[in-house]
Amino acid sequence: MIDKKKTIVLALGAVMTAAAVGVSALLSTAVVNRKRYPVFGVDVSNYQGEVDWERLGEQGVQFAFIKATEGSGHVDESARRNIESSAQTDIKRSCYHFFSFDSSGHTQAQNFISVVGRDDIDLPPVVDIEYYGDKAFSKPTRGEAEEVLLPLLDELELYYGTKPLIYTTMPVYLRYVKPICGDGYPLWIRCKQTEPDFVDWTFWQYDDHGELDGYYGDEKYIDFNVFCGSSDEFEDFAADWRSR
Numbered sequence: 001m002i003d004k005k006k007t008i009v010l011a012l013g014a015v016m017t018a019a020a021v022g023v024s025a026l027l028s029t030a031v032v033n034r035k036r037y038p039v040f041g042v043d044v045s046n047y048q049g050e051v052d053w054e055r056l057g058e059q060g061v062q063f064a065f066i067k068a069t070e071g072s073g074h075v076d077e078s079a080r081r082n083i084e085s086s087a088q089t090d091i092k093r094s095c096y097h098f099f100s101f102d103s104s105g106h107t108q109a110q111n112f113i114s115v116v117g118r119d120d121i122d123l124p125p126v127v128d129i130e131y132y133g134d135k136a137f138s139k140p141t142r143g144e145a146e147e148v149l150l151p152l153l154d155e156l157e158l159y160y161g162t163k164p165l166i167y168t169t170m171p172v173y174l175r176y177v178k179p180i181c182g183d184g185y186p187l188w189i190r191c192k193q194t195e196p197d198f199v200d201w202t203f204w205q206y207d208d209h210g211e212l213d214g215y216y217g218d219e220k221y222i223d224f225n226v227f228c229g230s231s232d233e234f235e236d237f238a239a240d241w242r243s244r
Helices: 004-022 053-058 079-086 105-115 142-160 170-181 231-242
Strands: 040-044 063-070 092-098 126-129 165-169 187-190 203-210 222-227
Touching (some): 053 079, 063 105, 165 170, 170 187
Parallel strands (some): 040 063, 187 203
Antiparallel strands (some): 040 222, 203 222
């Protein structure tokens, strides 16, 4: 029997891969049902500059993902400031590591752990897996990606006591994340075109051109995200990993 859901996902992935290569700027932004997904959040990096976390909270931000590290050696310049400042608010936060196909999973894990303590975050740590540089055109093999990704995920799980969230795009999800990780990790999916109900997601990044008051860097935009569930379910999700 044909797996209709898998067929739809693969077909959509092919379309979105083509879009990512050449026409992504022409695609419309998804419409979010905020009654269904009331828990709203952002993700930030050094590009947003100094962040007024109290001001973000006043605009309905309930969670935030903060860039901490990249690859085996890079630390985001604003990571510690954002971690410490956001801790003074009611915003639940975590940190993300930008995955590199080009260095070992072990050294990448150690880079992240050296910056983000277990008590620094309210939500599971995040590994951000996406194409960069020429990787969309000169793609690593699945085996090459697996050799780096699995040790990274395993070391983070061992240190933080929970499976990391995986942030990714549909093309990278289909090529690497799904075949390598299956459904074993909570998913934070980027999808600007439509609600990604063709995958099991926990967080959804639906807009990378959002605008709020309260950040003062070179980047005028900030990414918008929602949690898949009610406010009570979000609180349970946050409490569950902290209890481990």
